[in-house]
Amino acid sequence: MINTDIATAHLHSHISEQLTTAVILLDAALTVRYFNTACCAVLGLGEKRLSEQHFPALFLHCDISAQHFSGALSSKQGFGVSDVQAVLADGRHLLLDISVTICENPAGHLLLEIRHVDQQxxxxxxxxxxxxxxxxxxxxxxxxxxxxxxxxxxxxxxxxxxxxxxxxxxxxxxxxxxxxxxxxxxxxxxxGPYRPAQRISANLHQIIEQVRQLALMDNPCNVQFSRDYDPSIPDFTFDPELIEQALLNIVRNAQQALEQTNKPTICLQSRVLHQHTLHGKRYKLVALIRVIDNGPGIPTEIKDTLFYPMVSGKAGGTGLGLSIAQTLIHQHGGWIDCDSWPGHTEFTLYLPIADTED
Missing domain, CATH: 1.10.287 (Helix Hairpins)
Incomplete structure (x- = not known):
């Protein structure tokens, strides 16, 4: 005669393995006790990396901390959070939807359902x-x-x-x-700037270098600059003056954010993206500029309104620099995005190079 508990357990295990949603079971110490196959795909981690690991230790940063999980266990109330920023130990950035349920059997355990937020x-x-x-x-x-x-x-x-x-x-x-x-x-x-963009064919890296030189000339915190450029970015048409102003606003903000940081650094990075969508339009080529600093990160309370005028994380700041930068990049059909957590802030500027797809 088949033990019904064992049969039910096998059935539940089989069903969980068919899910595309990552399922993880954590004990009271937040150690991973079970995970399904989809978990490896969603998090991009192997079975050995997940098995019996302390779940918070899998991340360099996660918007949901160990205190949130422990608090759920103490109050016996689950929760769900959308658009959770998570950074894995290898530096990969993920945007996740996480649902947490308190288990009755086994008692004192948490069941996590994790979905990877897609490009759409x-x-x-x-x-x-x-x-x-x-x-x-x-x-x-x-x-x-x-x-x-x-x-x-x-x-x-x-x-x-x-x-x-x-x-x-x-x-x-x-x-x-x-x-x-x-x-x-x-x-x-x-x-902000009211004149229309005066586009000419120009080299993006020359503009980035001009910004770096200007930042070095006024660098009271002795910020160290590093460069990581993609030489495959071709010359394309944009307004050099407006792009320089937008980029300089972001770099200046980064310098000010590093005033209390030990060994402050800013990395200027460029890349080219293929078949990328901006504002609902798909472009053959898009230039990408990143400004990455190792400062304290952007306060959580202003993340969603960061590019609004008069929003600033600095005492006495006007909050106009980022708003103006976003407007200037908008004039070029581009966009500025930001990812930030303690010890890492990354502003990304997207500028279309090639025409939209037909």
């Missing part, structure tokens, strides 16, 4: 961020118009008033004029 999800997120960015820009343009009109009148009135005041009182009208000018300059910076 990233494209959807990029499209959403693009619409949010454009909506924010339009809002700012409307506000700027409403601010600048009365501001001009206020400044003009102060100038007229100054003509009829004794000299000892003109310091007050000068203060009004100076503050009006300061506010106008801030609004102009919020609006």
């Amino acid at each position: 999800r990233k494209i959807s997120l990029e499209s959403l961020q693009q619409h949010q960015h454009l909506a924010a820009r339009e809002l700012i343009r409307g506000l700027a118009h409403e601010i600048k009109n009365p501001l001009g009148g206020l400044r003009g009135a102060a100038q007229l008033l100054e003509e009829s005041l004794p000299d000892e009182l003109t310091e007050y009208t000068q203060l009004i004029i100076a503050q009006a000018d300061r506010l106008r300059n801030l609004v102009d910076r919020l609006l």
